[in-house]
Amino acid sequence: MNRRVPRDFVxxxxxxxxxxxxxxFMNFGGPLMARTGRRLAALVTFLVTVAACGSTTPAxxxxxxxxxxxxxxxxxxxxxxxxxxAAYGTISNASNAYYTYINNQGGINGRKIxxxxxxxxxxxxxxVTLTKQLVEQDQVFxxxxxxxxxDQTSVRDYMNAQKVPQIFVYxxxxxxxxxxxxxxxxxxxxxxxxxxxHIYAKDILANHPNAKIGVLYQNDDYGLDYLKGLTDGLxxxxxxxxxxxxxxxxxxxxxxxxxTKLAQKADTLFLFTTPTFTxxxxxxxxxxxxxxxxxxxxxxxxxxTMGAASKAGAALxxxxxxxxxxxxTDPQWANDAGMTLYKTVIALCSTCDANNGFNIxxxxAAYxxxxxxxxxxxNLTRRNVMDIAATQLNENNPFTLPGVVVxxxxxxxxxxxxxxxxxxxxxxxxxxxxxxxxxxxxx
Amino acid sequence: MxxxxxxxxxxxGLVVVVIILLxxxxxxxxxxxxxxxxxxxxxAIAIMGLNILVGYSGQxxxxxxxxxxxxxxxxxxxxHRYKVDYLLTIPIAGLLTGIAGxxxxxxxxRLSALYLAxxxxxxxxxxxxxxxxxxxxxxxxxxIILLPPDPPQLAKDAFTIVTxxxxxxxxxxxxxxxxxxxxxxxxxxxxxxxxxxxxxRAIRDGEVAAAASGVNIxxxxxxxxxxxxxxxxxxxxxxxxxxxxxxxxxxPFSLSIQLLVGAVIGxxxxxxxxxxxxxxxxxxxxxxxxxxxxxxxxxxxxASAVEKAGPAVTYGALLIVIMIFAPNGIVGLxxxxxxxxxxRLRGAxxxxxxxxxxxxxxx
Numbered sequence: 001m002n003r004r005v006p007r008d009f010v011x012x013x014x015x016x017x018x019x020x021x022x023x024x025f026m027n028f029g030g031p032l033m034a035r036t037g038r039r040l041a042a043l044v045t046f047l048v049t050v051a052a053c054g055s056t057t058p059a060x061x062x063x064x065x066x067x068x069x070x071x072x073x074x075x076x077x078x079x080x081x082x083x084x085x086a087a088y089g090t091i092s093n094a095s096n097a098y099y100t101y102i103n104n105q106g107g108i109n110g111r112k113i114x115x116x117x118x119x120x121x122x123x124x125x126x127x128v129t130l131t132k133q134l135v136e137q138d139q140v141f142x143x144x145x146x147x148x149x150x151d152q153t154s155v156r157d158y159m160n161a162q163k164v165p166q167i168f169v170y171x172x173x174x175x176x177x178x179x180x181x182x183x184x185x186x187x188x189x190x191x192x193x194x195x196x197x198h199i200y201a202k203d204i205l206a207n208h209p210n211a212k213i214g215v216l217y218q219n220d221d222y223g224l225d226y227l228k229g230l231t232d233g234l235x236x237x238x239x240x241x242x243x244x245x246x247x248x249x250x251x252x253x254x255x256x257x258x259x260t261k262l263a264q265k266a267d268t269l270f271l272f273t274t275p276t277f278t279x280x281x282x283x284x285x286x287x288x289x290x291x292x293x294x295x296x297x298x299x300x301x302x303x304x305t306m307g308a309a310s311k312a313g314a315a316l317x318x319x320x321x322x323x324x325x326x327x328x329t330d331p332q333w334a335n336d337a338g339m340t341l342y343k344t345v346i347a348l349c350s351t352c353d354a355n356n357g358f359n360i361x362x363x364x365a366a367y368x369x370x371x372x373x374x375x376x377x378x379n380l381t382r383r384n385v386m387d388i389a390a391t392q393l394n395e396n397n398p399f400t401l402p403g404v405v406v407x408x409x410x411x412x413x414x415x416x417x418x419x420x421x422x423x424x425x426x427x428x429x430x431x432x433x434x435x436x437x438x439x440x441x442x443x
Numbered sequence: 444m445x446x447x448x449x450x451x452x453x454x455x456g457l458v459v460v461v462i463i464l465l466x467x468x469x470x471x472x473x474x475x476x477x478x479x480x481x482x483x484x485x486x487a488i489a490i491m492g493l494n495i496l497v498g499y500s501g502q503x504x505x506x507x508x509x510x511x512x513x514x515x516x517x518x519x520x521x522x523h524r525y526k527v528d529y530l531l532t533i534p535i536a537g538l539l540t541g542i543a544g545x546x547x548x549x550x551x552x553r554l555s556a557l558y559l560a561x562x563x564x565x566x567x568x569x570x571x572x573x574x575x576x577x578x579x580x581x582x583x584x585x586x587i588i589l590l591p592p593d594p595p596q597l598a599k600d601a602f603t604i605v606t607x608x609x610x611x612x613x614x615x616x617x618x619x620x621x622x623x624x625x626x627x628x629x630x631x632x633x634x635x636x637x638x639x640x641x642x643x644r645a646i647r648d649g650e651v652a653a654a655a656s657g658v659n660i661x662x663x664x665x666x667x668x669x670x671x672x673x674x675x676x677x678x679x680x681x682x683x684x685x686x687x688x689x690x691x692x693x694x695p696f697s698l699s700i701q702l703l704v705g706a707v708i709g710x711x712x713x714x715x716x717x718x719x720x721x722x723x724x725x726x727x728x729x730x731x732x733x734x735x736x737x738x739x740x741x742x743x744x745x746a747s748a749v750e751k752a753g754p755a756v757t758y759g760a761l762l763i764v765i766m767i768f769a770p771n772g773i774v775g776l777x778x779x780x781x782x783x784x785x786x787r788l789r790g791a792x793x794x795x796x797x798x799x800x801x802x803x804x805x806x
Contacts, residue, residue, distance in 0.1 A: 122692070123693065124586065124688060124690055125682070125686050125688070125692075128688060129478070129482065129686070129729075132613075136473065150584065150585075150586065150690055153688075154586070154686075154688040154690065155688075157588055158591075158687065161591075219575060219583075219584065221585060249572050
């Protein structure tokens with residue numbers, strides 16, 4: 001445990017103990033003192049000595065480049081490797097695969113990246129402890145890709161107080177980009193949930209202006225964020241177009257009651273739901289012989305989720321979603337340079353499924369991180385890295401859809417703001433139209 | 444005075460050693476580690492509460508995480524909304540949770556052991572959802588962020604004199620927790636040795652016999668529930684102080700299981716048991732999860748299974764081992780071995796003497 005106890009600890013104890021024992025026995029060891037009392041005094045003296053010697057341990061030096069050595073960069077991460085959200089755990093392993101790939105190429109200016117992944121079981125209380133461990137004990141340079149809105153919120157104040165980058169968190173809450181000025185050591189990467197909703201709003205206003213919208217959303221920050229984006233995006237039409245909103249708790253068994261209610265009023269269904277509830281909702285829709293236009297949020301649209309819904313009996317008609325990354329299962333990228341690189345990288349991770357859409361996002365975010373570290377060059381301070389990431393990004397990421405620019409500026413801190421609408425063909429997603437840019441519309 | 448010290452049993456000396464060690468601990472370990480130990484002590488307090496209920500009065504609870512949540516939210520709301528000094532909110536949270544536990548104990552009395560377990564299980568499962576509802580009060584799913592506690596000047600100065608370093612909020616939290624743990628353990632020790640404790644044990648060992656002897660069964664059972672909840676409430680309040688953040692997901696059902704596992708590992712119906720249980724329940728899952736993947740001799744399938752399943756695997760494996768080799772927990776193991784060693788040293792005459800083995804103390 002005492003990793004920072006210096007080598008002279010033992011000699012200190014020996015020296016000081018002798019001195020103090022002599023002192024104690026001269027002063028208190030008189031004839032009145034019973035044997036037990038003297039023993040007790042000796043014990044106290046010893047323990048005080050141990051304590052005092054320990055105190056010669058120097059406090060960890062807080063420098064602007066903690067975690068950086070001449071040969072390495074130490075980066076930390078917390079993710080749900082086990083528990084209810086364990087499906088996301090693979091994202092960290094995919095990012096690690098990209099860092100391994102970069103290390104095999106010689107690292108960043110000769111420095112190799114060590115990526116320390118810890119399991120917070122999707123519980124904010126664990127995130128607090130593990131983040132403190134990474135910052136104070138492991139002395140990481142930054143924490144990259146921390147997953148979970150609640151989890152990352154729980155450590156945001158701490159990270160900013162410690163001035164340690166909490167960079168490219170893996171959550172789409174709008175607050176990361178919106179409140180950068182107040183928390184300038186925290187930054188997101190994936191498109192904000194509100195930005196995604198804005199795109200759905202645009203699509204529905206253009207193609208189904210008379211739609212009667214019913215929304216099913218999860219009772220937490222994430223669900224509310226999506227709903228706010230949709231309401232803002234529809235603007236004045238929101239009050240007439242949204243005919244019903246139903247809420248569910250993650251602890252609920254099934255959203256069947258809510259879907260039945262929505263089916264009575266709406267002809268368009270918005271699912272702001274996590275994968276398990278998405279599958280259940282889609283099945284209930286089919287069971288009710290209801291055929292609405294379905295808009296499905298991107299956090300539940302990997303082919304694995306769609307496959308599970310189809311297997312459980314969902315018809316999956318008229319389903320719309322968005323994409324900003326290349327889908328590893330889409331044949332049109334078979335000969336794409338970015339996809340070839342992705343396959344090479346992901347092969348370095350033995351537990352990663354190359355077809356899982358989560359993995360390509362893990363690799364893509366790590367690509368941006370490496371880009372930022374390269375840009376920082378010799379000025380590898382925490383502040384400089386944050387400034388580059390939050391205000392000076394302008395990158396063509398090989399894993400995102402062609403045309404998507406990962407970009408930040410002095411007054412825009414949402415790295416990805418371009419997405420493309422896609423529809424479910426029955427076997428896979430088909431991209432529709434062209435990229436939609438919602439940069440600058442989130443307020 | 445000196446005479447009394449000299450005649451005191453050996454274990455009193457042991458208590459003094461443990462207290463001095465715990466007092467000196469933050470001066471030799473880093474601030475982060477002091478924070479970890481604070482959390483272990485918090486678990487120990489909650490486990491002590493559970494131990495009074497399960498170990499001494501023989502009622503099973505799977506819902507102590509819910510009482511911790513109540514304590515944490517009471518403190519957080521008082522400190523955040525009404526700007527009450529956090530230290531003051533800790534006893535308030537304890538009392539409020541104690542009353543809630545007492546009231547919960549009234550209907551729960553009508554349930555026999557198995558159904559009581561189910562009722563408390565329901566309480567633990569439903570609590571995170573209940574917390575989310577009054578958004579205006581609890582901030583809903585967003586939770587409440589608390590400012591890290593600032594150590595008072597006196598504590599800061601004292602710490603600087605001893606160690607030469609500035610005291611951090613984690614170290615201060617540790618000392619606050621230690622103070623509460625000390626008082627609560629002392630109270631529990633007094634409780635179980637006196638009238639109420641004897642009555643509770645009588646109920647545990649034979650309800651009918653206890654009633655026949657004039658013990659107020661309903662009264663003592665409810666009292667045990669209330670006291671137990673009070674401990675959990677104080678632990679929850681300290682938990683909020685130590686993590687600096689409370690939200691509904693901070694108190695999942697698994698926390699209640701963690702407490703129960705800690706109580707069993709340490710040893711039910713013993714005073715040092717919860718301390719050992721708390722330390723184990725806190726450090727074991729963290730270090731086993733980080734240690735297993737670094738060991739190359741462990742087959743990769745097992746390592747990845749442990750990684751994916753998280754703390755549950757370690758708890759499961761350990762519980763099985765404890766149940767087989769130390770059914771009375773670590774404390775039971777130590778006292779048992781000590782007694783056996785002494786018998787051996789005095790000459791192993793009574794090995795086959797037909798003496799009954801010590802009574803099993805599981806609930």
